[in-house]
Amino acid sequence: MLGQRLKSLRLGRRLSLRELAELTGTSASFISQLERGLTGASTASLNQMASALGVSVAMLRGLTGASTASLNQMASALGVSVAMLFEDSAAGQRGVLLRSERPSLPPSDGCRKMLLSRPPLSDMEVYVGEFEIGGSTGPALYTHGDAHEMLVVLRGIVEVSLGDVRHVLEEGDSIEYATSTAHRSENIGSGRAEVMWIIAPPTSVRAELDQYRAWKPLAAR
Secondary structure (H helix, E strand, O other): OHHHHHHHHHHHOOOOHHHHHHHHOOOHHHHHHHHOOOOOOOHHHHHHHHHHHOOOHHHHOOOOOOOHHHHHHHHHHHOOOOHHHHOOOOHHHHOOOOHHHOOEOOOEOOEEEEEOOOOOOOOOEEEEEEEOOOOEOOOOOEOOOOOEEEEEEEEOEEEEEEOOEEEEEEOOOEEEEEOOOOEEEEEOOOOOEEEEEEEEOOOHHHHHHHHHHOOOOHHHO
């Protein structure tokens, strides 16, 4: 937990709550609540505390193999703040995501992919993909991890290739496959197409985040 790690680092540097508060421009009561897991911290607060303690944000979280730069890149890709990557609140407390606020991955080959499942959800990924006429997931078949994936066509006509086998799906149709199977999707209709991907367990960026969430106290290393 962030609070336990923060307290360990603070005591290791022989800083009182008041002294750390003065260094970070916060209050002793805020730091006390943070250490006890009663409140969260903004990205700015995390940066201030990491700086005051002489560590990186990744080290403040007790993470191995995750630099501040890599955390910033992942947060940017998901359209969230660094602090949100480590939220411990229940998923049900963050259930509303407006269409205008969907994190969007860089569009390519006439396909725009938007993430619907944001942290703290960790057991699945859900994406919506919008295809221009002739748009696709790319010129070649691809794989990602070894998970279970379902594609549901929400609008239009989409051709899904699994290896050498091609399936033409229309609105309301779905298909399931392993992400380790080479696959590709393409809009072959006369209008725009829209699909939903459901992946469990997560692959790509979200899977990397799970590795960075796992940490051990220094005494256990």
